[in-house]
Amino acid sequence: VVLGSEGKGLSRLVRENCDALASIPISSSVESLNASVAAGISLYAVAMARRRSAHQAK
Numbered sequence: 001v002v003l004g005s006e007g008k009g010l011s012r013l014v015r016e017n018c019d020a021l022a023s024i025p026i027s028s029s030v031e032s033l034n035a036s037v038a039a040g041i042s043l044y045a046v047a048m049a050r051r052r053s054a055h056q057a058k
Contacts (some may be wrong), residue, residue, distance in 0.1 A: 001042050006032050
């Protein structure tokens with residue numbers, strides 16, 4: 001998981017080397033997310049997707 005900055009996101013070279021790109025939708029009442037919060041949300045989403053995938057494979 002690679003986290004980009006709020007304003008600039010990821011550099012072109014980093015984006016080109018990623019397997020997938022995702023963003024976290026936030027409501028207009030939230031100004032921004034701290035990097036550790038964004039990492040936690042992202043890792044939770046990855047874990048849940050893996051769990052769903054493993055459950056469906058059974």
